[in-house]
Amino acid sequence: MPVLNLKSGFADSDDLDTLMAGIGKRARAAGRAMALAPAQTKDLALRAIAEQIRVSAPAILRENARDVSAAQAAGQTKAIIDRLTLDESRVAAIAEAVEKVAGLPDPVGRQLAAFERPNGLLIERISVPLGVVGVIFESRPNVTADAGALCLKAGNAAILRAGSDSHRTATAIAAAMSEGLARAGLPADAIQLVPTRDRAAVGLMLTGLGGCVDVIVPRGGRSLVERVQAEAKVPVFAHLDGICHVYVAEGADLGMARTILLNSKMRRTGICGAAETLLVDAAVAKTHLKPLVEALLEAGCAVRGDAETQGVDPRVTPADEADWRTEYLDAIISAKVVDGIDAAISHIEANGSHHTDAIITDDTEAAARFLNEVDSAIVTHNASTQFADGGEFGFGAEIGIATGRMHARGPVGVEQLTTFKYRVHGSGQTRP
Amino acid sequence: MPVLNLKSGFADSDDLDTLMAGIGKRARAAGRAMALAPAQTKDLALRAIAEQIRVSAPAILRENARDVSAAQAAGQTKAIIDRLTLDESRVAAIAEAVEKVAGLPDPVGRQLAAFERPNGLLIERISVPLGVVGVIFESRPNVTADAGALCLKAGNAAILRAGSDSHRTATAIAAAMSEGLARAGLPADAIQLVPTRDRAAVGLMLTGLGGCVDVIVPRGGRSLVERVQAEAKVPVFAHLDGICHVYVAEGADLGMARTILLNSKMRRTGICGAAETLLVDAAVAKTHLKPLVEALLEAGCAVRGDAETQGVDPRVTPADEADWRTEYLDAIISAKVVDGIDAAISHIEANGSHHTDAIITDDTEAAARFLNEVDSAIVTHNASTQFADGGEFGFGAEIGIATGRMHARGPVGVEQLTTFKYRVHGSGQTRP
Numbered sequence: 059m060p061v062l063n064l065k066s067g068f069a070d071s072d073d074l075d076t077l078m079a080g081i082g083k084r085a086r087a088a089g090r091a092m093a094l095a096p097a098q099t100k101d102l103a104l105r106a107i108a109e110q111i112r113v114s115a116p117a118i119l120r121e122n123a124r125d126v127s128a129a130q131a132a133g134q135t136k137a138i139i140d141r142l143t144l145d146e147s148r149v150a151a152i153a154e155a156v157e158k159v160a161g162l163p164d165p166v167g168r169q170l171a172a173f174e175r176p177n178g179l180l181i182e183r184i185s186v187p188l189g190v191v192g193v194i195f196e197s198r199p200n201v202t203a204d205a206g207a208l209c210l211k212a213g214n215a216a217i218l219r220a221g222s223d224s225h226r227t228a229t230a231i232a233a234a235m236s237e238g239l240a241r242a243g244l245p246a247d248a249i250q251l252v253p254t255r256d257r258a259a260v261g262l263m264l265t266g267l268g269g270c271v272d273v274i275v276p277r278g279g280r281s282l283v284e285r286v287q288a289e290a291k292v293p294v295f296a297h298l299d300g301i302c303h304v305y306v307a308e309g310a311d312l313g314m315a316r317t318i319l320l321n322s323k324m325r326r327t328g329i330c331g332a333a334e335t336l337l338v339d340a341a342v343a344k345t346h347l348k349p350l351v352e353a354l355l356e357a358g359c360a361v362r363g364d365a366e367t368q369g370v371d372p373r374v375t376p377a378d379e380a381d382w383r384t385e386y387l388d389a390i391i392s393a394k395v396v397d398g399i400d401a402a403i404s405h406i407e408a409n410g411s412h413h414t415d416a417i418i419t420d421d422t423e424a425a426a427r428f429l430n431e432v433d434s435a436i437v438t439h440n441a442s443t444q445f446a447d448g449g450e451f452g453f454g455a456e457i458g459i460a461t462g463r464m465h466a467r468g469p470v471g472v473e474q475l476t477t478f479k480y481r482v483h484g485s486g487q488t489r490p
Numbered sequence: 491m492p493v494l495n496l497k498s499g500f501a502d503s504d505d506l507d508t509l510m511a512g513i514g515k516r517a518r519a520a521g522r523a524m525a526l527a528p529a530q531t532k533d534l535a536l537r538a539i540a541e542q543i544r545v546s547a548p549a550i551l552r553e554n555a556r557d558v559s560a561a562q563a564a565g566q567t568k569a570i571i572d573r574l575t576l577d578e579s580r581v582a583a584i585a586e587a588v589e590k591v592a593g594l595p596d597p598v599g600r601q602l603a604a605f606e607r608p609n610g611l612l613i614e615r616i617s618v619p620l621g622v623v624g625v626i627f628e629s630r631p632n633v634t635a636d637a638g639a640l641c642l643k644a645g646n647a648a649i650l651r652a653g654s655d656s657h658r659t660a661t662a663i664a665a666a667m668s669e670g671l672a673r674a675g676l677p678a679d680a681i682q683l684v685p686t687r688d689r690a691a692v693g694l695m696l697t698g699l700g701g702c703v704d705v706i707v708p709r710g711g712r713s714l715v716e717r718v719q720a721e722a723k724v725p726v727f728a729h730l731d732g733i734c735h736v737y738v739a740e741g742a743d744l745g746m747a748r749t750i751l752l753n754s755k756m757r758r759t760g761i762c763g764a765a766e767t768l769l770v771d772a773a774v775a776k777t778h779l780k781p782l783v784e785a786l787l788e789a790g791c792a793v794r795g796d797a798e799t800q801g802v803d804p805r806v807t808p809a810d811e812a813d814w815r816t817e818y819l820d821a822i823i824s825a826k827v828v829d830g831i832d833a834a835i836s837h838i839e840a841n842g843s844h845h846t847d848a849i850i851t852d853d854t855e856a857a858a859r860f861l862n863e864v865d866s867a868i869v870t871h872n873a874s875t876q877f878a879d880g881g882e883f884g885f886g887a888e889i890g891i892a893t894g895r896m897h898a899r900g901p902v903g904v905e906q907l908t909t910f911k912y913r914v915h916g917s918g919q920t921r922p
Contacts, residue, residue, distance in 0.1 A: 090839070094863060173884055179873055181883060186865070188895055272895050293725065293896045314918045321920030407522070429913045431526060433618070441611055441916025450921065451613060451912070452605055463620055463704050463909045464725045465897040477895045480883075481861045484873025486746045488753030489882065 074258055081217055081250050082267030085190045088247040089215035093187045097164035099242055104160035104207055107238030111153040111203065114234045118149055121226040122199065129197075129223045141197045142223055152203045152231070155455060159207040162454040165472040166213045180483040185476040187213035189272035192263045193457070194219045194286060196278035199227035205275065206235050206249040208457045212475035215245075217271065219252045219260060221278070229253070260285075266292040275458050275470070295470050297461040299385045299411035300330030302443040305402045305428065306350065308341035309421035314440060315346060316353050318418055322443040324357050328387045330459055331414050331446040335382060336393040337402050338367075343395045354391060364394040382409040399424055403431050410434065412461050414443040435460070435467040506688055513649055513682050514699030517622045520679035521647035525619045529596035531674055536592035536639055539670030543585040543635065546666040550581055553658040554631065561629075561655045573629045574655055584635045584663070587887060591639040594886040597904045598645045612915040617908040619645035621704035624695045625889070626651045626718060628710035631659035637707065638667050638681040640889045644907035647677075649703065651684045651692060653710070661685070692717075698724040707890050707902070727902050729893040731817045731843035732762030734875040737834045737860065738782065740773035741853035746872060747778060748785050750850055754875040756789050760819045762891055763846050763878040767814060768825040769834050770799075775827045786823060796826040814841040831856055835863050842866065844893050846875040867892070867899040 092100075111118070122144045129139055144152075171183040191209045193216060195201040202218055209216035220228035232251035240246045252259050263271060264286060273293045276286040283296050304322050306315045322333035336354075338347045348370040354361050355373050362377035374393070381392040382405070396402045406415050414436040417428040425439040436446055446469060448456025453471025460466040466474040524532075543550070554576040561571055576584075603615040623641045625648060627633040634650055641648035652660035664683035672678045684691050695703060696718060705725045708718040715728050736754050738747045754765035768786075770779045780802040786793050787805050794809035806825070813824040814837070828834045838847050846868040849860040857871040868878055878901060880888025885903025892898040898906040 090865070093865070175882070175884055179877065179882075189865075293894075311918075317918060317920055325921055429915075433522070433525070433621075434911065436912045436914060438914035439916055441914050441919040442921050444921045445611065445914065445919075450607070450611075452607055462725075465909075467910060468912050477897075478899060479866065480868045480900050482868060482870035482873050482877065483861075484871055486743075486749060487873040487877075488749055489757055489874050489876045 071258065074254065074256055075262065077254065078252070078259055078262040078267055079270075081252065082190070082270030084247040085215040085217050085250060086270045088245040089187065089190045091245050092210065092215055092248050093166070093189075093213045095213060095244055097166075099244060100164070100211055100213070101160040103210060103239050103242035103244050104156055105238075106241040107203070107207065107235050108153040108157040108160070110234040110238045110241075111149065111156065111231065114230060115146060115149045118227060118230040118234070119144060119146070121230040125199075125224055125226045134223060138197050138223060142199065142227070144199060144227065148200070152200050155200075156203050156207045159211050159455055159472070162211060162472055165211070165476050170478055177487050178485060179487050182481045182483070183478050184481055185473075186479050188475055188477050190215045190217065190270055191457075191475065192217045192219070192271045192274045192292075194260055194263065194274065194276045194278070194282065195224075196221035196282060197223045198277070199224040199231060201277050202228040202231040202251065203235065204455060205277070205457050206232070208455060208472055208475060210239070210248060212472045214475055215248045215250075217250050217252065217263065217267075219263060222255045225255055261289065264290045264292070277458055293464070295458055295460045295462065295466045295474075297330055297411070297413055297459050299461075300332065300413040300446075300459075301335065301383065301385050301409065301411040302331060302333045302413055303335045303337055303406050303410060303415045304333045304443060305337040305339070305396075305406070305415070305417045306342060306346055307339045307399060307402065307417055307419035307421065307424055307428070309424065310339075310342055310346065310418040311420060312346050312349060315418045316350060318416065318440065318442050319350055320353060320357055322416060323354065323359055323391050324389065325442070325444050327389050329444065331444045332387065333416070333443045334385055334391065335409070336391055337396045337405060338393070339399070339402065340395050340397045347395065351393065358389055360390045362390065362392045366395040367393045385411070399427060403428065406432055406434075413459070414438065414446050416441060416443050503690065506686065506690055507694065509686065510684070510691055510694040510699055511702075513684065514622070514702030516679040517647040517649050517682060517699075518702045520677040521619065521622050523677050524642065524647055524680050525598070525621075525645045527645060527676055529598075531676060532596070532643055532645070533592040535642060535671050535674035535676050536588055538673040539635070539639065539667045540585040540589040540592070542666040542670045542673075543581065543588065543663065546662060547578060547581045550659060550662040550666070551576060551578070553662040557631075557656055557658045566655060570629050570655060574631065574659070576631060576659065580632070584632050587632075588635050588639045591643050591887055591904070594643060594904055597643070597908050602910055609919050610917060611919050614913045614915070615910050616913055617905075618911050620907055620909050622647045622649065622702055623889075623907065624649045624651070624703045624706045624724075626692055626695065626706065626708045626710070626714065627656075628653035628714060629655045630709070631656040631663060633709050634660040634663040634683065635667065636887060637709070637889050638664070640887060640904055640907060642671070642680060644904045646907055647680045647682075649682050649684065649695065649699075651695060654687045657687055693721065696722045696724070709890055725896070727890055727892045727894065727898045727906075729762055729843070729845055729891050731893075732764065732845040732878075732891075733767065733815065733817050733841065733843040734763060734765045734845055735767045735769055735838050735842060735847045736765045736875060737769040737771070737828075737838070737847070737849045738774060738778055739771045739831060739834065739849055739851035739853065739856055739860070741856065742771075742774055742778065742850040743852060744778050744781060747850045748782060750848065750872065750874050751782055752785060752789055754848060755786065755791055755823050756821065757874070757876050759821050761876065763876045764819065765848070765875045766817055766823065767841070768823055769828045769837060770825070771831070771834065772827050772829045779827065783825065790821055792822045794822065794824045798827040799825045817843070831859060835860065838864055838866075845891070846870065846878050848873060848875050
């Protein structure tokens with residue numbers, strides 16, 4: 059048996075291999091039990107987990123305080139400390155979020171399609187769990203509960219890998235979850251937290267632990283997602299960039315354009331759905347460009363523009379080629395005038411990241427074209443770009459936002475944590 | 491411009507890189523046009539392609555004769571020569587298959603879901619093409635037309651890579667397809683055949699050609715699929731093994747069991763849906779085992795069995811551990827007695843390949859359990875395992891059979907060559 063040393067990691071990589079292989083095998087076995095668990099048992103477990111998180115709040119906060127001190131001592135940034143820090147209300151919110159997942163409809167066992175064949179075979183397409191979901195996250199300890207709860211609801215087993223900074227907090231939350239699972243008679247291994255900070259554990263998860271991991275969900279910054287996408291040998295649900303556009307087209311109401319633009323850019327600047335580029339159609343540039351730019355500047359947003367945009371306000375600085383492909387995640391926007399909807403769509407296709415793009419116009423035909431032709435996971439008409447969220451989509455919660463083309467796109471809720479199988483009902487049919 | 495030398499491949503790998511990058515870029519551009527093509531235009535193109543294949547039959551057969559001679563001279567196996575050889579009726583069948591794809595419903599633009607949110611946003615989930623599909627195949631030249639037609643119907647661009655043996659035939663078929671596309675006003679680049687036999691081209695496709703390939707479909711033997719799964723940096727739709735089981739359970743009608751078993755094993759032994767293992771429940775072993783084994787032996791199938799199976803006929807040879815995990819693709823079956831449905835399911839989960847597994851029984855409760863608990867892409871009750879085919883499922887045709895858990899499972903028809911996007915219809919909504 060490997061000897062765990064949580065503080066220094068594993069001296070011996072064989073021990074880590076053994077540890078991770080064991081986690082994988084237990085997850086696979088637990089996943090099989092979870093796939094067959096009735097909806098009410100899963101919901102019972104979720105409610106028991108929520109209760110246990112509330113009961114364990116003092117322990118969770120104590121461990122969190124240790125994580126925060128260590129992060130401060132290590133000189134971590136204020137942003138990281140903020141994401142890491144829990145208080146009583148945040149712990150209560152974590153428990154409440156888990157309870158909310160219990161209230162969602164069961165995504166497993168739905169009949170997605172059914173057809174009878176001329177030979178009398180009745181074929182059903184039925185939703186089934188994905189299997190084992192590996193979640194790799196950084197400093198937000200609430201991901202332990204959020205991701206674990208969504209995986210559980212969809213009948214999956216989860217292997218959670220917390221960042222170093224949040225490891226103690228995540229361990230305390232995971233203990234509460236195992237407790238809740240056991241109380242509902244489900245395998246405690248259905249939600250396992252990797253019990254080491256050794257970064258090599260991430261590499262092993264990305265190989266799929268010998269066929270025991272079906273999908274990886276990275277939750278964190280760009281460098282994490284890049285590493286996961288480059289190294290993973292199993293499918294990944296993720297987005298790398300959110301270079302989102304607001305296109306103010308011909309027929310846009312100026313008031314609505316201003317409101318939506320400010321919300322898309324400034325509601326929160328650090329999220330993937332925040333707008334990074336404003337495109338104003340030449341047809342409305344004369345009336346709309348100046349007030350939109352001024353509204354941004356007044357809201358505290360720096361504007362980098364093309365020549366025409368620079369012309370409307372001296373505070374606009376020049377945009378260079380790189381700006382059109384930059385995800386600022388900050389109070390900065392790039393802005394340019396485009397000559398018609400084709401130019402807007404071409405700009406978005408050439409520079410965007412296929413996350414969320416919005417058109418503002420009262421011209422329904424132009425809106426329909428934009429929604430049809432822009433090849434992004436989410437395209438919006440007369441609505442903010444900041445709706446890419448499981449809660450906003452009515453999915454209850456999401457494990458992440460995906461911009462890949464396969465399987466999961468946009469907010470990844472419990473439904474997309476399932477796949478399907480075909481059930482074929484015969485009466486002795488053979489194939490000629 | 492790189493100088494093509496189809497016989498010897500590229501001396502200079504820079505030239506190959508340039509060639510393949512160009513193919514990728516043209517495919518991406520063509521894919522954008524295809525995604526927006528109306529259903530009737532795509533169907534017009536498919537019918538024009540079918541017609542052009544018929545018109546080009548003499549040229550296709552001439553090139554095919556050259557491929558066949560070269561393969562014979564190279565000492566290829568009879569099986570490969572068989573797969574490679576076309577005649578007039580096979581060319582006619584290829585054209586007809588393309589025409590049939592034109593008759594399928596358009597898989598693009600379907601509303602998969604729609605929901606209104608409390609803030610008034612109307613969110614639609616709409617099917618859209620995958621983008622660019624890379625198809626890597628070996629000696630069957632008809633894959634050029636089949637795969638190309640399915641990709642076209644689903645609004646994708648296709649990059650086809652033929653095996654060396656079928657290269658001349660594939661080139662002639664691809665020329666007919668480009669002609670048909672152009673005649674319908676669609677980009678000829680929507681179906682491109684890689685114009686070199688250089689094997690390094692496959693490696694480049696597997697990297698995704700700089701983001702210009704969205705999914706790879708390998709069509710060929712195990713070594714091809716293994717290489718593709720190991721090296722691909724993009725999603726793969728494939729199956730590696732088809733270790734399919736027939737479980738004759740308590741309550742099985744002997745006559746039905748015999749018919750389904752023989753069909754599952756012997757209809758065609760070389761396909762992925764062929765049964766490789768017979769499981770007979772202990773409850774019916776006394777009455778069913780001997781007649782089932784004899785029926786197999788009389789049909790020319792070798793039987794490798796456990797002790798009990800060996801006991802019913804001296805021609806049964808002993809099965810060893812490896813037999814339970816072997817895909818014979820031949821007239822050989824492994825057979826054993828299992829003690830109840832749990833043992834049967836455990837055996838299948840431990841040894842199967844999650845392709846197709848069948849239960850034979852009149853006990854509907856046991857059948858429901860089997861269909862629910864066996865974690866395979868296709869599970870059948872009282873029906874042969876050899877139905878894993880787009881045609882048999884009513885999908886019209888399929889580009890391959892997938893056993894992965896994501897996105898595509900079972901027969902991959904035009905519907906699974908699409909993904910989706912969200913269209914969000916607002917009236918000025920911002921996020922609080």
